[in-house]
Amino acid sequence: MRKLERIPLNGKLPSPKGVALAILDLCRSSDADFKDIARVAQTDPALSGRLLRQANSAASGGRSVASVTDAIARLGLGTVRNLALGFSLVDQHQDGPCPGFDYAGFWSHSLLMGVAMQAFASVSSGGAADELFACGLLAQIGRLALATAHPQEYGALLAHPDAASRLVELEREHLHTDHTELSAAMLADWGLPMALVEPIYYHESPDDSGFAPGSRPHQLVHLFHLARCVANLGTASEHERGEQIPGLLLLGSKFGLDADEMGRTIDSLMQRWREWGELLKVSTAAPPAFALMTDAQAKRGTNEYAMRVLLVEDDATTRTALHAALEKNLGHQVTCASNGREALALALETMPQVVLTDWQMPGLNGLELCRALRASEWGRTMYIVMLTASNNEQEVMEAFEGGVDDFLAKPVDMLMLRARLFAARHHNQLLEDWDRDRAKLKQFAAELAISNRRLAHAAMTDLLTGLPNRRAGMNSLSKAWAATDRSGEALAVLVLDIDHFKTINDTYGHAIGDTTLRQVAQAIERSARKNDSVCRMGGEEFLVICPNTDIKAGLLAAERLRRVIENLRVDTGKSMISVTVSIGVAAREPKMTDTDSLVNAADRALYTAKHSGRNLSCVWVNGKQRCGPW
Numbered sequence: 256m257r258k259l260e261r262i263p264l265n266g267k268l269p270s271p272k273g274v275a276l277a278i279l280d281l282c283r284s285s286d287a288d289f290k291d292i293a294r295v296a297q298t299d300p301a302l303s304g305r306l307l308r309q310a311n312s313a314a315s316g317g318r319s320v321a322s323v324t325d326a327i328a329r330l331g332l333g334t335v336r337n338l339a340l341g342f343s344l345v346d347q348h349q350d351g352p353c354p355g356f357d358y359a360g361f362w363s364h365s366l367l368m369g370v371a372m373q374a375f376a377s378v379s380s381g382g383a384a385d386e387l388f389a390c391g392l393l394a395q396i397g398r399l400a401l402a403t404a405h406p407q408e409y410g411a412l413l414a415h416p417d418a419a420s421r422l423v424e425l426e427r428e429h430l431h432t433d434h435t436e437l438s439a440a441m442l443a444d445w446g447l448p449m450a451l452v453e454p455i456y457y458h459e460s461p462d463d464s465g466f467a468p469g470s471r472p473h474q475l476v477h478l479f480h481l482a483r484c485v486a487n488l489g490t491a492s493e494h495e496r497g498e499q500i501p502g503l504l505l506l507g508s509k510f511g512l513d514a515d516e517m518g519r520t521i522d523s524l525m526q527r528w529r530e531w532g533e534l535l536k537v538s539t540a541a542p543p544a545f546a547l548m549t550d551a552q553a554k555r556g557t558n559e560y561a562m563r564v565l566l567v568e569d570d571a572t573t574r575t576a577l578h579a580a581l582e583k584n585l586g587h588q589v590t591c592a593s594n595g596r597e598a599l600a601l602a603l604e605t606m607p608q609v610v611l612t613d614w615q616m617p618g619l620n621g622l623e624l625c626r627a628l629r630a631s632e633w634g635r636t637m638y639i640v641m642l643t644a645s646n647n648e649q650e651v652m653e654a655f656e657g658g659v660d661d662f663l664a665k666p667v668d669m670l671m672l673r674a675r676l677f678a679a680r681h682h683n684q685l686l687e688d689w690d691r692d693r694a695k696l697k698q699f700a701a702e703l704a705i706s707n708r709r710l711a712h713a714a715m716t717d718l719l720t721g722l723p724n725r726r727a728g729m730n731s732l733s734k735a736w737a738a739t740d741r742s743g744e745a746l747a748v749l750v751l752d753i754d755h756f757k758t759i760n761d762t763y764g765h766a767i768g769d770t771t772l773r774q775v776a777q778a779i780e781r782s783a784r785k786n787d788s789v790c791r792m793g794g795e796e797f798l799v800i801c802p803n804t805d806i807k808a809g810l811l812a813a814e815r816l817r818r819v820i821e822n823l824r825v826d827t828g829k830s831m832i833s834v835t836v837s838i839g840v841a842a843r844e845p846k847m848t849d850t851d852s853l854v855n856a857a858d859r860a861l862y863t864a865k866h867s868g869r870n871l872s873c874v875w876v877n878g879k880q881r882c883g884p885w
């Protein structure tokens with residue numbers, strides 16, 4: 256950090272004037288007391304009023320004071336000096352020569368930063384709240400200084416497309432200094448203690464400060480950082496606010512503030528900001544209540560991609576903050592566990608889509624948890640993000656080998672967390688698509704199986720009678736034939752043919768012919784024995800396969816069927832007609848080589864029955880046919 260005189264500058268820097276300058280000079284002399292300061296301050300009614308207001312603010316505490324002397328006594332010389340300095344600069348620099356520098360916006364932001372410093376110092380016991388108000392107000396003074404000392408160059412630089420993301424870098428490149436360095440140098444030059452100047456210098460990137468965790472500078476640098484983020488929130492657009500809230504909650508948690516306390520503090524400091532804005536003629540905005548901002552963000556989160564998240568973190572503060580950010584701001588459903596073992600049980604119970612786990616934990620650590628999840632059927636598809644303070648490549652490799660999908664450095668940056676959750680959502684969407692496709696495929700396969708069965712059934716069934724068709728009949732006969740090969744049992748077949756069926760068609764029409772066919776089919780099926788198979792061979796011809804049946808029994812079966820049909824009456828609509836069948840019977844004989852030879856034998860017996868007068872059963876035995884009456 257360079258001293259002010261070593262920083263190259265083109266023009267003059269902002270400096271206090273009049274009463275503020277006199278107070279600054281007085282404070283430099285060692286024998287000045289607050290009565291001297293009060294005498295000088297009282298010559299400026301505006302400054303007197305502002306000091307009284309600050310002394311009587313809720314953050315200062317105690318009974319109210321009415322005199323400037325009492326106010327100065329309460330605030331302390333250092334605070335009064337800084338306030339006088341800040342107010343003087345605000346009054347002088349409401350406008351300026353730098354095109355593109357938003358003077359009103361700068362003071363609006365700075366004032367909110369001052370108010371936020373005071374508020375958070377009070378609620379987080381961060382130290383002298385009044386002193387920090389002025390420090391917050393002046394923490395970014397380097398920006399105004401650059402706009403004052405290099406108006407044209409700084410104007411051009413602010414118009415650079417990357418100005419928002421890398422302002423400090425651009426300032427260093429073009430102006431050989433940056434606003435953080437200049438702020439710190441100016442504040443040091445004005446006599447602010449280094450204990451405050453150093454945290455201000457680092458407050459935009461507090462993790463670079465190297466301050467020992469728990470030390471006062473460490474606490475202060477984070478307090479300034481938090482105040483700056485609150486100032487960003489107050490001066491941001493509605494859309495930007497949504498992005499900023501999760502990070503803000505996380506920062507608040509570092510000071511032990513939960514989401515509700517953060518909300519209350521931010522709401523009340525926004526109110527004070529507006530009051531101070533009126534007093535100092537600085538414009539302020541009116542962002543909605545914090546709860547409304549978080550609700551709006553939560554709604555956005557819900558609509559976008561609510562997921563079931565399991566958060567595993569042994570540090571209670573980080574856990575609370577991440578929980579609030581994930582649930583309230585990003586709209587996810589969050590379950591929390593404080594160690595790996597508890598997480599494993601909760602994972603089974605809640606089936607999270609995302610597991611966000613710390614690495615180092617007592618008992619089952621994050622990596623062991625990940626391995627355990629990956630070993631289970633149900634944990635295989637969960638999106639696991641490892642939170643780790645380590646950047647060690649070896650450890651990162653180990654984590655990926657253990658099955659994590661991603662990792663995130665601690666302390667958790669909210670933007671990076673959201674990026675990981677986007678990846679998780681993408682992963683989950685792919686899984687859902689895959690599940691949907693799989694379900695569709697399953698349904699398709701089931702439908703295909705049904706229609707294949709229907710097709711197979713249709714291919715084997717006679718549509719008119721519902722009986723198995725010739726193909727199915729011949730299949731059944733082959734099976735029965737094979738069974739007799741094994742068992743040596745008898746096998747007989749009956750071939751039935753309706754007599755003079757053509758005449759029925761010709762006389763009563765095809766519809767009655769069909770009805771006759773159906774009724775004869777039903778009658779045969781009803782009367783056949785349980786183990787017999789009946790099929791329609793085609794036209795008006797039927798085949799009955801009779802397992803375990805010799806020629807004698809076959810003939811008995813044929814006669815029984817013939818009589819059943821003989822007694823059948825078919826309704827033509829006008830009259831009841833009778834119908835008869837001729838039947839050829841054959842049983843398997845040693846000379847027969849296959850099913851065809853058996854059916855041919857029965858066919859020949861049928862032929863004989865037809866030529867012997869019809870309504871007859873004839874048998875084929877040893878190459879000879881014999882016909883009834885039996």
Ligand SMILES: Nc1nc2c(ncn2[C@@H]2O[C@H](COP(=O)(O)OP(=O)(O)OP(=O)(O)O)[C@@H](O)[C@H]2O)c(=O)[nH]1
Binds near residue numbers: 752755766767793
């Ligand atoms: N209604 C109807 N008629 C059929 C069907 N299949 C075949 N036919 C008819 O059945 C008749 C069979 O006649 P033929 O082969 O001369 O035999 P038939 O008149 O029964 O004489 P015999 O068998 O000698 O007693 C033909 O007129 C075929 O058109 C069918 O599914 N429905």
